[in-house]
Amino acid sequence: MTDSNATIPKSPPPGLFFAGSDDEDEVDDENIPLNVETRSPSIPTAPQTPSTSRSSPFNEPLFLDDDDDDDKNMNIYEEEDNVVPQKRQIFDNDSDIEIIEDPGLSRKKQKKIDPEEVTSSSKEKKDISSAKECSISFVSDTPTSQVIDAFMPTYIGELVVPNAWSTVSGRGYVKINDSIHVKREQQNYASSDKAEASTSSSSKKKTDGKRQITLSNMLKPQPVKFNNSKKKKSDTIVRLVNNKGFEFGRLATDTSWWIAKLLENNIVEIRGVMTDCPEKLTTGASLIVTLHMYLIASAFKPLKRTFGNDDPVHLGFNEGLETEEETILRERKQAVVKMFEVLGLRPQAGANVQTNEMSHEENLQKLAKRPVRKVKEIVGDDEEIEVDDSEELTKNEIDAIYSRAQHNDRTMAEMEPSDSFSLTLRGYQKQALRWMHSLETGTMDAREASSMHPLWNQYAFPGEPIMDGETIDLTAEEKPFYFNPYSGELRLDFPRAERNCQGGILAAFRTVNQRKQQTSQPASATLVVAPTSLLTQWSEELQRSCKPGRMQVIVWHGQNRQDLEDLLECDEDDRGNVIKVVVTSYGVLASEHAKMDRSSKVKSPIFEICWLRIILDEAHACKSRTSKTAKAVYALNAKRRWAVTGTPIVNKLEDLFSLLKFLDFKPWSEFSFFRSFITIPFLSRDPKAIEVVQVILESILLRREKNMRDQDGKMIVELPPKEVIVEELEFSPLERKIYDSIYLSAKKDFERLDAKGLVSKNYTHILAMLMRLRRAVLHPSLVLGKEDEEHSTFPQDGGKKVTINELIEKFADGEQAGDGNSSAFVEHFVTNLSGNDLAECPICFNEMEIPMVIPRCMHQFCKDCIVSYIGICEEKRQVANCPTCSEGPIKSTDLVEIVKKGKNQGMSSSQSSDTPVMLRKNDFQTSTKLDALVRNLRQLREQDPCFRAVVFSQFTSFLDLIQVALERERFDQYRFDGTMDVKKKSAAVNEFKSFSRKPKVLVVSLKAGGVGLNLTNANYVFMMDCWWNSATENQAIDRVHRIGQNKTVYVKHFIVSKTIENRILQIQKRKTAIVNEAFRGSGKADPESIQNLKIMFGDS
């Protein structure tokens, strides 16, 4: 490495690029000479060993990459060219041209240089823009093409076509046992026009002699060209031509459709024999011909896949459409499948061999035929298909998909992180590091996937019958060949299951894994794209993971986005071993991309820079391939790409597509390809689809779940236990009344609609009612708006409603009459109370935790007692008087709370006021749930004076109320919801995490904080409401219960009994997956969700 380095004259500070630990370059350097040696001798003899093909994928990229590093590599080889002359040739994409022809072998070597191929491969070279290292293996499998060119046409079977027909009239065109040509294209001979027109051609020429046909003219430049093939697509004429070159007949369409494609695609050579024909031909006379099929070299040519157009500008324009080349490929595949069927060729090994053969046949046919119809449907009506339920994956299916990718993970090798990494890794993390490292460098497949690619079938060449004295040089007859019934590809070499992009998907339970990745690869910039809420966390974690000074993290977000190029360049002089990481958000990316889209002049540096590595965090953020975010992500340039997500497949297989597209994992990164070979087979319940996905994932996915075990059977992550308690609460009479009235009217509504069969039409209305009920459970003021006074009727007790509304109104008003006295109270009570902390409530005889005073008579009670006493009196329509002195009447709003400071906490520092006692009006309406929360938090404070708790609710309006309640309880509390900007969010989290002896509570909106956040400093979780599916709740809990947590996590769900919440739980148990969909508010109602609604309003 260092030696070659020294010889390089060009490129600025070379040393920087070749820091000793840059494994990738080292690897490449070592491998290249090795490959040369193994390949060079292989050219003439054309052996097929997996090893030759295996080493290929990571060599090509060097020459396609314009990056500095690789330029240098290129130079090295050029200098060494004289030493190893073949090296250039081998590594050149255009090597087809230079293939050594062995005259002894190529008696019939018709293979000419295909101009199209040359142009396209050079185009390929150009197109694969500087950064793309991935994905070329199909196109330029150099050693393979050597073998292919040495391949002799090989007999694979024969068929009798009984219904060919004559296009001419007359004698002498052909006679029985004549060999005939089978041609696709029209002849240039003079007679062909006539023949074409099927008019009387009187020239009667008999051919004699049994000559073997040479097929050279058949193999002239062929219809890979799209325009060309487009025209040809319209017909499927297959012409029969006699030895003199006259077309005398055609195949009937039932055979010609596939034979035409085979010919067009240069898959077979057909040697025909006239089996039976009338002596005198007449137009339309039926002919019986026997066709001997020979696979020819060009059949094994790697397929050209120019799709996945590497020019980012064109991305996304024709997604979903079947491109012309796609059509060609599909037709080619159909033709080959059909041919195998007709010839009776069965696979020896490979996909589906073990299953019974009939079904395999059917499968192949089904697969081959389906796209014709289906794809069209999709093109016409993409949206319809998108919402098709059958595309949804069940949990089991998703698990099945992952299982394969994980099956041998336990025994994977480990790898130590580089010395710049400051944290200790767990075993499974070292495994992951090894895996990622091997994927990036391509040294070896950590999973050792050396089995046959599951998409492929192995076929044997059948023995060829000796044809009329002509012996054929069967050089490769013992060799099997391989066919991929999905892509229609044919290969001679062993199709090892392979991976061909640098990067992968980490379906880990997040972050920790990939941090070390950067540390092992210094000296290049890495881009991290993460949801806005996680930017700060990323930057912190990165800093934390790395020894000081070894990493520079730039958060590129917000208004002051600096010039990235400057940032990245200026530092190259400093130290070569500083790892530079740019952290940005999807939002920024999308807007930068949009800017670029609007005017071509604007160049956003983020898309200009060729990153060493891109990491997408929560990569499912770009799961919709048509979204702006996804398009922006596709437009990034990078050598190595990683997608980190907990859910690579959220609920559709196509979710995966977007990731593959980003990873540039060809050919699956082409939408129509993905669609044709994965989505559509899946829709038709073809298990093969799942298998294909499994194969893809096996090579690029590393999935880690909390409950996975390592090779010793230990949990890979030893998380502390989690205790979940559901606390069932009872409404206060008042809340019960409010709730019931809302519930009854909703129920009545529902029953009315149900009776009329209008439920599905009014689905959204019902969902809205449900939403209201769910709010009512939390707090009455969340539902008692102005509209309620009109809509909801309070049976038998109108006055109560007024009371509540009045209360709420008064609370909102805040200040009230009588406030003038408050200073006097303070005076009075400060003296009275400060020494007397242990005052006893005259009602409950307990110490007053929250003493309240009746201003009128100054009598004190604990809050709970006096408030409920007043409530009971109101309930009985009695006037409430002071329980001690009967002064009255009193209202709960009159009460004044005495807030003692520093009673339980040692909170002397923060409070500025010196008064130990403070008065506060009872201007806050609490609720059962709030009470429960506050009660729990108070208890917690007793046990653990500096606890950390996280409170989740899905309603931000309820979060407001929670905050007020916490404020009143004098808890240090912070809030995190989706409406806050990044700064505020990260400030909230930081403050929550910062050290303090006081208890802290973080109030989090379930939707905003349910993903990504790391809140392991807390170990108490309170779920204020229940979400339709428990998965979302669990994900929220996992913010706390995750790696880094070292205490037992206590989770408390608050449920109010005999409310909609019980029923939600009921439904949750019933069928999680469907509820999930049904209540997401999509506006559509299926029978299942209506059934669920009936549970909601049932009387159970």
Next chain:
Amino acid sequence: MALPKMKLHPQLRSCDQLTIGCSKETERLVADPAPGISALPHDDNLRYFDVIIEGPGGSPFQNGKFKLELFLPEEYPMAPPKVRFLTKIYHPNIDKLGRICLDILKDKWSPALQIRTVLLSVQALLSAPNPDDPLATDVAKHYKENEADAQRVSQEWTQKYAV
């Protein structure tokens, strides 16, 4: 999952806590009884008290020991305890069945009141019968028309039943 009614009785001083052990109130009542009054909860039902009130001095009920029963309803202390004389007594505000006419046991109840205060009030009622708000109308009439004779009868009953 049955849970205590949080809202109604946030700090139950003598009901549900009684099932766990002696409530604060009962504890105090037993430990520090009011003069002339004893109240002991039943072993098997801590809401149920056996009460003995001594007739106040200077009243026709002097030297009498009157048995009462006292029961704390579930709503206590938000609702008043139920109290009844078991010993026969000749008193205008206490009927043949031992029921007591006392405002704090009805609409004037306050949760700040206690068993002790209730029993003290009953004791006070013995000293100061109120024939204007009668429960036993014949006794009240007797007291109104001829208080001395009525007091004599009260005394006789006390001697007869309450000693």
